[in-house]
Amino acid sequence: xxxxxxxxxxxxxxxxxxxxxxxxxxxxxxxxxxxxxxxxxxxxxxxxxxxxxxxxxxxxxxxxxxxxxxxxxxxxxxxxxxxxxxxxxxxxxxxxxxxxxxxxxxxxxxxxxxxxxxxxxxxxxxxxxxxxxxxxxxxxxxxxxxxxxxxxxxxxxxxxxxxxxxxxxxxxxxxxxxxxxxxxxxxxxxxxxxxxxxxxxxxxxxxxxxxxxxxxxxxxxxxxxxxxxxxxxxxxxxxxxxxxxxxxxxxxxxxxxxxxxxxxxxxxxxxxxxxxxxxxxxxxxxxxxxxxxxxxxxxxxxxxxxxxxxxxxxxxxxxxxxxxxxxxxxxxxxxxxxxxxxxxxxxxxxxxxxxxxxxxxxxxxxxxxxxxxxxxxxxxxxxxxxxxxxxxxxxxxxxxxxxxxxxxxxxxxxxxxxxxxxxxxxxxxxxxxxxxxxxxxxxxxxxxxxxxxxxxxxxxxxxxxxxxxxxxxxxxxxxxxxxxxxxxxxxxxxxxxxxxxxxxxxxxxxxxxxxxxxxxxxxxxxxxxxxxxxxxxxxxxxxxxxxxxxxxxxxxxxxxxxxxxxxxxxxxxxxxxxxxxxxxxxxxxxxxxxxxxxxxxxxxxxxxxxxxxxxxxxxxxxxxxxxx
Amino acid sequence: xxxxxxxxxxxxxxxxxxxxxxxxxxxxxxxxxxxxxxxxxxxxxxxxxxxxxxxxxxxxxxxxxxxxxxxxxxxxxx
Numbered sequence: 001x002x003x004x005x006x007x008x009x010x011x012x013x014x015x016x017x018x019x020x021x022x023x024x025x026x027x028x029x030x031x032x033x034x035x036x037x038x039x040x041x042x043x044x045x046x047x048x049x050x051x052x053x054x055x056x057x058x059x060x061x062x063x064x065x066x067x068x069x070x071x072x073x074x075x076x077x078x079x080x081x082x083x084x085x086x087x088x089x090x091x092x093x094x095x096x097x098x099x100x101x102x103x104x105x106x107x108x109x110x111x112x113x114x115x116x117x118x119x120x121x122x123x124x125x126x127x128x129x130x131x132x133x134x135x136x137x138x139x140x141x142x143x144x145x146x147x148x149x150x151x152x153x154x155x156x157x158x159x160x161x162x163x164x165x166x167x168x169x170x171x172x173x174x175x176x177x178x179x180x181x182x183x184x185x186x187x188x189x190x191x192x193x194x195x196x197x198x199x200x201x202x203x204x205x206x207x208x209x210x211x212x213x214x215x216x217x218x219x220x221x222x223x224x225x226x227x228x229x230x231x232x233x234x235x236x237x238x239x240x241x242x243x244x245x246x247x248x249x250x251x252x253x254x255x256x257x258x259x260x261x262x263x264x265x266x267x268x269x270x271x272x273x274x275x276x277x278x279x280x281x282x283x284x285x286x287x288x289x290x291x292x293x294x295x296x297x298x299x300x301x302x303x304x305x306x307x308x309x310x311x312x313x314x315x316x317x318x319x320x321x322x323x324x325x326x327x328x329x330x331x332x333x334x335x336x337x338x339x340x341x342x343x344x345x346x347x348x349x350x351x352x353x354x355x356x357x358x359x360x361x362x363x364x365x366x367x368x369x370x371x372x373x374x375x376x377x378x379x380x381x382x383x384x385x386x387x388x389x390x391x392x393x394x395x396x397x398x399x400x401x402x403x404x405x406x407x408x409x410x411x412x413x414x415x416x417x418x419x420x421x422x423x424x425x426x427x428x429x430x431x432x433x434x435x436x437x438x439x440x441x442x443x444x445x446x447x448x449x450x451x452x453x454x455x456x457x458x459x460x461x462x463x464x465x466x467x468x469x470x471x472x473x474x475x476x477x478x479x480x481x482x483x484x485x486x487x488x489x490x491x492x493x494x495x496x497x498x499x500x501x502x503x504x505x506x507x508x509x510x511x512x513x514x515x516x517x518x519x520x521x522x523x524x525x526x527x528x529x530x531x532x533x534x535x536x537x538x539x540x541x542x543x544x545x546x547x548x549x550x551x552x553x554x555x556x557x558x559x560x561x562x563x564x565x566x567x568x569x570x571x572x573x574x575x576x577x578x579x580x581x582x583x584x585x586x587x588x589x590x591x592x593x594x595x596x597x598x599x600x601x602x603x604x605x606x607x608x609x610x611x612x613x614x615x616x617x618x619x620x621x622x623x624x625x626x627x628x
Numbered sequence: 629x630x631x632x633x634x635x636x637x638x639x640x641x642x643x644x645x646x647x648x649x650x651x652x653x654x655x656x657x658x659x660x661x662x663x664x665x666x667x668x669x670x671x672x673x674x675x676x677x678x679x680x681x682x683x684x685x686x687x688x689x690x691x692x693x694x695x696x697x698x699x700x701x702x703x704x705x706x
Binding site: 123125140300 | 641642645646649653683685686689690692693694695696
């Protein structure tokens with residue numbers, strides 16, 4: 001029994017059944033230990049594919065995704081996928097080989113300071129220099145990845161530790177996940193007090209809902225309180241797509257109803273959301289009339305970008321359940337009629353601003369195709385790449401659960417889609433997994449077609465090809481005077497021939513009339529298959545909140561960024577009313593803790609000492625160096 | 629605004645780098661750093677003075693999340 005064999009047994013004890021990786025020099029003892037073990041190893045064709053596949057596995061399942069690479073280039077190739085997991089709070093354990101400890105620090109072959117390089121993109125990392133460290137390190141790595149706000153943990157494993165005698169080590173015992181921090185009674189009380197004052201409350205739900213296993217509690221709260229909800233990119237599916245109170249996604253490419261409601265509401269109840277700039281638009285003008293209640297498991301998010309009148313740190317599901325009855329009772333309170341009128345105003349605007357799918361012309365209209373595919377495969381897990389197609393998926397796919405939507409939200413990493421789909425398929429071979437990609441993103445990890453083919457995973461790829469880097473092209477058209485710089489992809493390969501070269505069935509569609517047949521053929525394919533869809537290069541994503549504008553200033557097709565942008569015909573009384581409410585002068589103080597004054601900081605939810613505005617204490621003698 | 633930080637860290641590889649990296653990345657400039665492991669060999673005791681425009685509370689929370697950070701206190705100082 002050496003360290004590597006002990007580690008393989010420990011991974012089994014942690015419940016790992018599948019690894020994604022690529023072998024190499026410094027990780028060879030581990031691969032030797034894998035040989036003949038019961039762990040399933042998926043050989044990718046680039047380490048970035050391993051990290052994204054483990055990432056997709058974790059997102060779809062909620063379990064820890066595990067990826068493996070060798071030292072040096074193997075480890076550095078993982079980095080984008082690890083960073084993506086960090087920014088989107090995905091539980092992963094990443095194992096990298098390292099040169100032997102005697103060689104570390106000597107610029108040895110394939111030596112990189114992976115421990116140092118990844119420090120900023122992991123929840124924590126470990127560099128066990130002795131085989132005796134392994135039990136603690138492995139237990140802590142999995143505990144940390146799973147606990148609280150999840151995230152990636154890296155173990156950089158020197159080769160001599162892998163081959164060291166481990167026969168004296170005990171069998172691995174997984175560590176208990178940290179108890180979930182519970183919201184305090186005073187914080188919940190304060191939140192309910194704010195809710196009770198609201199006549200126009202709105203829920204702003206994010207990715208934390210799924211991460212906290214709070215989907216059911218969230219839905220029950222919405223139902224009981226009858227408060228309309230907007231969702232972030234990662235929150236999509238937390239409320240059923242067709243739920244009357246689901247106003248859709250907010251933000252840069254958010255729905256008209258969601259963005260107008262946010263700008264008009266008088267109370268914003270942020271649930272597992274973090275006021276990301278793509279969601280808020282111009283932060284200083286975001287939800288300008290609203291007081292904020294903010295519920296999140298991570299106290300760091302409370303007041304980080306927007307002052308919270310009632311910050312609540314702790315478990316989202318518990319918070320929602322504990323507030324549900326009181327929030328429902330508000331409907332019978334003095335603001336009950338106003339609440340219901342607000343709800344009805346929001347849902348009326350939603351109905352009147354719903355997307356239309358009757359695009360003119362014979363060509364394929366991507367939103368229409370995606371909506372149709374969503375109806376044909378309602379239970380599918382969808383892995384997106386990044387760009388226009390990603391936003392069309394967010395806008396037009398009818399997600400019924402957040403774990404069915406795998407998207408690189410915070411990092412926005414092109415190349416995510418195909419390997420993430422592979423990971424999602426590995427975690428549930430019976431799932432219908434669809435990868436929606438663009439011609440730019442697809443070529444970033446196209447080598448994973450070999451992985452798809454090798455394991456005969458029945459992933460269906462929908463490749464929306466506009467022969468351009470579409471989102472960049474759209475911005476150059478709108479904000480850079482149509483100076484199209486390096487976005488032309490008109491010399492794309494023949495994607496069908498490419499897929500077929502990997503042994504993957506492929507078909508092509510370029511006419512709207514043929515879309516239904518093409519989609520049905522795609523879904524009926526028994527194994528992996530690719531549908532290449534030629535779309536109009538000039539098709540853009542609408543609506544669009546231009547940079548540094550507030551979310552009510554949405555551009556629509558034919559709009560002008562300079563005139564920004566009252567998109568919807570204001571002759572409709574319901575829409576005009578919501579627009580007018582959003583545009584009212586702001587009577588209250590500035591809400592953004594002007595990035596940020598100490599006075600604006602919310603009360604600490606931590607048990608640590610924070611003296612706030614207490615009398616200053618004298619600074620101690622400065623020391624220019626860190627002591628050795 | 630200036631803040632004084634008092635930290636207790638695990639004496640583990642990377643602990644100091646993590647604290648300094650987090651401090652700078654979250655918008656604070658270290659002005660002084662002093663520390664030792666003399667009183668007990670398995671802990672770093674670190675005192676820092678930093679300045680930044682963001683609330684000290686935000687730095688407190690970020691440092692508090694670090695696995696190697698066992699205790700942190702942040703106080704405004706002149």
